[in-house]
Amino acid sequence: MNSYPQVLFKNRRPNETILLPEYEKNGGYQGLRAALKMSPAEVCGRVKESDLRGRGGAGFPTGIKWSFFPADQPGDKYLVCNGDEMEPGTYKDRQLLLADPHQLVEGMAIASYALQASIGYIFLRYAYEDCSQRVERAIAEAIAAGYLGKNILGSGFDVELHVHRSAGRYILGEETSLLNGLEGRRPNPRTKPPFPAQRGLFGRPTNVNNVETLATVPHILTNGTAWFQNLALNPQSAGTKLFGLSGHLNRTECFELPLGITLREVVEDFGGGVRAGKKFKACLPGGASTPYLTAEHLDLMMDFDPLEKVESRLGTAGVTVFDENTCMVAVTRNLNQFFARESCGWCTPCRDGLVTISWLLDRIEFGQASEDDLVMLKDQGRNIKGRSFCALAEGAMGPVEALLRLFADEIKDHIRKGCCPFK
Amino acid sequence: MSELLPQNQIDSFKAKAAAISHPHELIVDLLRAIQSHHGWVPDDGVLLTAETLGVLPIEVEELATFYDKIFRREVGKRVIHICDSICCWSTGAEMITDHLKKSIGISLGETTADGQFTLLPTCCLGACGDAPAMMIGLTTHGLLTTEKIDEILQQERAAIAAEG
Numbered sequence: 001m002n003s004y005p006q007v008l009f010k011n012r013r014p015n016e017t018i019l020l021p022e023y024e025k026n027g028g029y030q031g032l033r034a035a036l037k038m039s040p041a042e043v044c045g046r047v048k049e050s051d052l053r054g055r056g057g058a059g060f061p062t063g064i065k066w067s068f069f070p071a072d073q074p075g076d077k078y079l080v081c082n083g084d085e086m087e088p089g090t091y092k093d094r095q096l097l098l099a100d101p102h103q104l105v106e107g108m109a110i111a112s113y114a115l116q117a118s119i120g121y122i123f124l125r126y127a128y129e130d131c132s133q134r135v136e137r138a139i140a141e142a143i144a145a146g147y148l149g150k151n152i153l154g155s156g157f158d159v160e161l162h163v164h165r166s167a168g169r170y171i172l173g174e175e176t177s178l179l180n181g182l183e184g185r186r187p188n189p190r191t192k193p194p195f196p197a198q199r200g201l202f203g204r205p206t207n208v209n210n211v212e213t214l215a216t217v218p219h220i221l222t223n224g225t226a227w228f229q230n231l232a233l234n235p236q237s238a239g240t241k242l243f244g245l246s247g248h249l250n251r252t253e254c255f256e257l258p259l260g261i262t263l264r265e266v267v268e269d270f271g272g273g274v275r276a277g278k279k280f281k282a283c284l285p286g287g288a289s290t291p292y293l294t295a296e297h298l299d300l301m302m303d304f305d306p307l308e309k310v311e312s313r314l315g316t317a318g319v320t321v322f323d324e325n326t327c328m329v330a331v332t333r334n335l336n337q338f339f340a341r342e343s344c345g346w347c348t349p350c351r352d353g354l355v356t357i358s359w360l361l362d363r364i365e366f367g368q369a370s371e372d373d374l375v376m377l378k379d380q381g382r383n384i385k386g387r388s389f390c391a392l393a394e395g396a397m398g399p400v401e402a403l404l405r406l407f408a409d410e411i412k413d414h415i416r417k418g419c420c421p422f423k
Numbered sequence: 424m425s426e427l428l429p430q431n432q433i434d435s436f437k438a439k440a441a442a443i444s445h446p447h448e449l450i451v452d453l454l455r456a457i458q459s460h461h462g463w464v465p466d467d468g469v470l471l472t473a474e475t476l477g478v479l480p481i482e483v484e485e486l487a488t489f490y491d492k493i494f495r496r497e498v499g500k501r502v503i504h505i506c507d508s509i510c511c512w513s514t515g516a517e518m519i520t521d522h523l524k525k526s527i528g529i530s531l532g533e534t535t536a537d538g539q540f541t542l543l544p545t546c547c548l549g550a551c552g553d554a555p556a557m558m559i560g561l562t563t564h565g566l567l568t569t570e571k572i573d574e575i576l577q578q579e580r581a582a583i584a585a586e587g
Contacts, residue, residue: 088510090549166490184448185486252551252553253552320551
């Protein structure tokens, strides 16, 4: 197993959370000190130059997102950390917050300064009470040490952070739903535009970033953009990424690996290979909404652009592996049931369309389908794709389309035999 | 019926609501506080939330019915959320769920006759590396086996008995 530079996980120890003194001893809050010596625009420029891309799933360049933010607009402006992490197969943010939560606090202090947004909210999902408590303790330590609060480190800049504990539902990971959730409004997604940077939380300019994205920022400020870019194995990319492994692997743990590492190395070396000596059949490369990769993709680089070239996505890099005995119709059925249940019900293509897809996948899996059902499945896909209000239904179609594209024979087998060939 | 929330907590929410310009942002916090104290959120809990924060009951209800981890019906002393998403499903969650159902004698969505357990399906708990997983209250249990479930249920039963 190759050993790669550890950045976000450098302080990580099993079943322990790093407290402030140790975080400081290992270079903690040096990024904030460096940032406060620069102008806010220079900090934004540094992040842009680093080529950091959002770690929440969409991979949008963080510095560019920040450059859209009206930092010089007077009045309240908000920074929001998206810690909803409810995409099945994704558990990296939890690992990060359990191990070393000060990285998020420091990253938010830097981002607040760069965007001149003094009030920050950390949105954490219901199941992450363990993380909420650790983040609250880190905030209290940071306030006592002068890293948060009024006039941080004598800079004249104030930063105030709040933790919001949510109460379930995947849709809150969608940034405008999340803002409704924070405001205490029914968390349906909002129309875009206006984008959150123009009118977000409480109608004010708001910037939303993922936990891992914000936690990466201090390291860029401390070590520089060239260092950050060189961390990636893909010369076109930058940085490390947390990969959460799951499914039919011998080792299902969360690893920090360079972007551009091959899927083969992730699966065979870090995942310890497919369990029980079985063959690799397919995987979700980055959560439930990312189209499958198969054995022919094993030598691809795990990175944003290379995966888009094969009609998939890096997503959250939560890699869920399926062995040769897995029925991909059954996998897709399970994934689609999740999306259908978690649909907020706001728009018809999602609310009704995903249920219809579920029904059709049931018919195929249980051997009740005819060729007509397959035609209907494709039709439904066309009616949902590009027609839903937010990205939930669009994401739900990722595995369905990949099933039709990569496992057409398997679907046909179900229809021909009148049963699931894997049972 | 037991009290919904101690008076000092109600007062503290009133003070917080008065100090901020957007009291709606406290609705989920208050619903969670009531649920944590009372076990679930009855109609009176919705009304108490509205009155405490100075918002409309419908504005509370539309949140209470949206979030799956807010219970608007009575639940058992322990709510077991069993994950049925992809990583748990692919590592035997269906078998684990069947064992749970048999052990406590109920189906998904039901509460045991003695009022000890409610069993609910949930989407991914963010414990995918430790699949299959479930959550009891706010505690996640991973790497579940039938033996481990027996052990956890026994501990929970003992804890419930100790609470009286």
